[in-house]
Amino acid sequence: MFRKLLVANRGEVAVRIIRACSDLGIETVAVYSTADADSPHLEMADQRVCIGPAAAASSYLNMDAILQAAEQTGCQALHPGFGFLGENALFAARVRQQQIAWVGPPPLAIARMGDKAEARRAMKAAKVPTIPGTEGIVEDIDVALAAAGDVGYPVLLKATAGGGGKGMRLCHDEAELRQGFVEASIEAEKAFGNAGLYLEKVLVNARHIEFQVLADHYGNVVHLGERECSVQRRHQKLLEEAPSPVMGSSDRAKYGHVATQAAAAIGYTSAGTMEFLRDKDGSLYFMEMNTRLQVEHPITEMVTDIDIVGAQIRIAANEPLPIRQIDVELEGHAIEFRINAEDPDLDFKPDPGLIEVFEPPTGQGVRIDTHVRSGYRIPPFYDSMIAKLIVSGPDRSTTIEAARSALANFRIEGVKTTIPLQQRILNEANFINGNYDTSWLERLLAGKEA
Ligand code: MV4
Numbered sequence: 001m002f003r004k005l006l007v008a009n010r011g012e013v014a015v016r017i018i019r020a021c022s023d024l025g026i027e028t029v030a031v032y033s034t035a036d037a038d039s040p041h042l043e044m045a046d047q048r049v050c051i052g053p054a055a056a057a058s059s060y061l062n063m064d065a066i067l068q069a070a071e072q073t074g075c076q077a078l079h080p081g082f083g084f085l086g087e088n089a090l091f092a093a094r095v096r097q098q099q100i101a102w103v104g105p106p107p108l109a110i111a112r113m114g115d116k117a118e119a120r121r122a123m124k125a126a127k128v129p130t131i132p133g134t135e136g137i138v139e140d141i142d143v144a145l146a147a148a149g150d151v152g153y154p155v156l157l158k159a160t161a162g163g164g165g166k167g168m169r170l171c172h173d174e175a176e177l178r179q180g181f182v183e184a185s186i187e188a189e190k191a192f193g194n195a196g197l198y199l200e201k202v203l204v205n206a207r208h209i210e211f212q213v214l215a216d217h218y219g220n221v222v223h224l225g226e227r228e229c230s231v232q233r234r235h236q237k238l239l240e241e242a243p244s245p246v247m248g249s250s251d252r253a254k255y256g257h258v259a260t261q262a263a264a265a266i267g268y269t270s271a272g273t274m275e276f277l278r279d280k281d282g283s284l285y286f287m288e289m290n291t292r293l294q295v296e297h298p299i300t301e302m303v304t305d306i307d308i309v310g311a312q313i314r315i316a317a318n319e320p321l322p323i324r325q326i327d328v329e330l331e332g333h334a335i336e337f338r339i340n341a342e343d344p345d346l347d348f349k350p351d352p353g354l355i356e357v358f359e360p361p362t363g364q365g366v367r368i369d370t371h372v373r374s375g376y377r378i379p380p381f382y383d384s385m386i387a388k389l390i391v392s393g394p395d396r397s398t399t400i401e402a403a404r405s406a407l408a409n410f411r412i413e414g415v416k417t418t419i420p421l422q423q424r425i426l427n428e429a430n431f432i433n434g435n436y437d438t439s440w441l442e443r444l445l446a447g448k449e450a
Contacts (some may be wrong), residue, residue, distance in 0.1 A: 001317050002026050002077040002101065006070045007045065009081030010060060012388060013293070015041045015371045017079045020309035029073045031066060033059035035379040041371040047073055054381045060084040063091050070100055077101040077316055079309075083383065086292040087114060103316040105270045105291045112266065113289040117160040117198040123286045126265035128258050131277065131285040133200035141181050144199055148177055151201035157184045158200065161192035163288055165235035170202065205437045206277040208232070209244050209284060211259040212300045214311050215269045220321040223256035224304045225330050227296055230438045231425065233348070238422060238441065240296040241335045242303045245396060245434030246278070252330075255284050260325070262286075271297070271312050277438075295338065295388070298369060302334035302392040333399040334392040337407065339370075340384040343416040350384040353377065356414035361406040365392045365399070378415065386417070396434070400426055 004027040007017045014030060018041070021028045030045035035054035042048045049069040052059035059065065061084055070078055078095050080103070085091040089111035095102045104110070113119045117137045124130050132151040137160050138144045148155045148171070157180055159167030169184040171177040181197070189195035212224040228244035229237055243252070259274045273294050276284040297308045306328070315321070341355075342348045354377045360368040370387035372378075378386060391406050393399035407423050425431050430440065430449065443449040 001319075002313070004029060004046075004073065004075045005077040005079060005103070005313070006031065006066070006073065006075040006100075007081070008060070008066050008078055009084060009086070010036055010039070010371075010382065011041075012369045012371050012385065013081040013083075013295075015044065016309055016369055017081060018044045020307060020313060023307070023310060024313060026077075026313070029069065029075055031060075031069050033381075035381050039371060040373050040376060049073065054379065056084065056381065060382075063088075063094060067094060067098055070095075071098065075100060077103055077313070079103040079313070080292070082292050082295060087290070089114065101316045103270070103312050104293075105268055105272060109266055109268050109272075110291045113272075113291050114163075115160055116158060116163055116288055117196060119289055120198065120286070122266055123262055123289075126262045128262045128274075128286045129284065131200045131203060131287065134198050137196040137198050138181070141178060144177055144181050144197075145174060147199050148174070151199075153177075154202040156200050156202050157181060157197045159184065159188035159192060159194070160196035160198055161188060161194035167191055203277050203279050203285065205439070206279055207244070207246065207437050208275065208287075209247065209278050210273045210275045210290075210294075211256055212294075212297070212308070213259050213263045213268070213272050213274065214306075214308070214315070214321060215260075215263050215272070216315045216321040217269055217318055218320045219264070220324070221260040221263050221268070222321060222323060222325050222328055223259050224300045224306060224308070224328055225252055225256065227299055229296065230436055231431070231441050232438060233441050233445065236340075236348075237296065237338060238418060238425065239335055239337050240299055241333065241396075241399075242299040243330060243333070244278075246282075251282065251284075256325075258284075262289075270315050271308050295385075296336050298367060298388065298390045299334035299336045299392075302367070302390060303330050303332055304328055305331070332392055332394050333396045334390060335399055335403050337389040337391075337403070337422045338385055338418065339387040339389060339410070339412070339422075340418045341378050341386050341415040342384050342418055344418065344421055345416075348418075350380070351416045352380040352384070354414050355386070355412060357411055359411040360387065360389070361409035363402075363406070365402055366390075366406050367392070386412075386415075397432075400432065 051065040093107040185195040215221040367390040391403040
């Protein structure tokens with residue numbers, strides 16, 4: 001096992017990685033920008049290195065500074081967390097080139113899945129059901145028109161370098177497709193330096209369901225079941241749950257098998273997530289693969305009792321997975337709430353500043369992942385997530401009830417948070433009965449949901 005690991009991130013995920021390292025007896029080196037110099041969690045690490053000024057481009061995205069910190073402190077491994085350099089194939093390759101173990105998938109897998117059209121092609125070749133659409137990127141408008149004619153309108157144009165909803169364009173007819181094609185390529189070129197687009201048929205009223213996989217360097221791949229992530233607003237998830245209220249054990253086994261086969265087919269290792277859209281008829285279609293640890297990984301940890309970050313580190317240290325698929329048992333239910341410092345009255349504008357009081361709930365089945373304490377000042381330079389509340393219980397209704405109480409007992413003063421909205425969601429009939437899809441929350445907020 002590694003002696004020392006560099007945590008190339010900040011905030012709650014840095015804390016999560018440090019905790020996994022302590023459990024494994026690994027020393028940690030935290031890196032921080034000047035804006036995070038007094039972040040209380042830096043004391044949890046064994047060493048700290050300042051890597052630059054507040055702007056992420058000069059610090060948490062500064063590969064040279066981070067690699068130098070790793071070298072200087074004699075780290076044998078590096079965990080990138082999520083966001084920042086978490087899915088950067090070049091960084092992964094540079095870490096490895098410096099003889100440091102990259103706690104993540106091979107750089108080639110990151111690059112391949114990062115190109116969303118290429119990922120679709122690879123998944124199709126691995127016999128994974130993909131959303132009807134183009135084989136690769138759309139060369140010109142005539143190819144786009146022909147593809148839309150084949151699959152039927154409405155269609156979505158998606159940037160191959162995009163992902164997570166960035167650079168998508170909905171087209172209802174030929175005229176919209178002609179205009180959208182030009183505009184979307186220009187936008188994609190500007191945003192990603194890559195104008196490539198692919199086209200898919202639109203699945204309406206679908207649900208976002210994703211499968212967690214773990215793969216080691218000896219060909220062992222397991223899935224840890226699914227997470228339901230349909231409660232979103234403008235591609236920002238407000239809560240996630242595991243298992244999905246609509247997945248039965250036979251669907252789970254079927255699509256879990258698909259996900260592990262696909263991971264094996266692309267030579268994937270470490271933790272990864274296959275995102276699917278679930279159509280109204282219950283079929284799942286591959287959408288994207290995330291080649292990183294995800295924000296919502298704790299709900300899977302709660303229902304499987306598997307430490308995903310610990311598993312990533314062990315895999316990076318060339319240990320074989322200690323479990324086979326039959327050893328993975330799902331038990332109970334878990335819901336995660338992303339507590340963001342945002343003002344719902346100002347269209348969820350980030351609300352950074354001093355957190356005067358921070359008193360999280362405690363009790364059985366309550367887990368808090370955070371870097372925050374009373375007196376912490378949220379810097380305005382990064383994201384607005386200040387904590388994750390994870391509630392678990394024996395079944396979904398007990399867990400919802402426990403979550404209501406946990407949210408009611410979460411005292412945060414000084415900044416506005418998403419908690420009131422999350423409390424409202426828990427009292428909505430269609431949330432309680434599991435009857436929601438990816439546009440449900442936006443309909444609710446627009447007053448269009450019964
Ligand atoms: C779609 C879709 C419907 N049909 N693709 C949004 C995020 C990005 N990963 C892909 N997204 C979507 N792709 C087809 N062919 C609907 C969405 C979508 C969505 C997906 C997951 C969760 C929330 C969403 C909200 C709006 C649209």
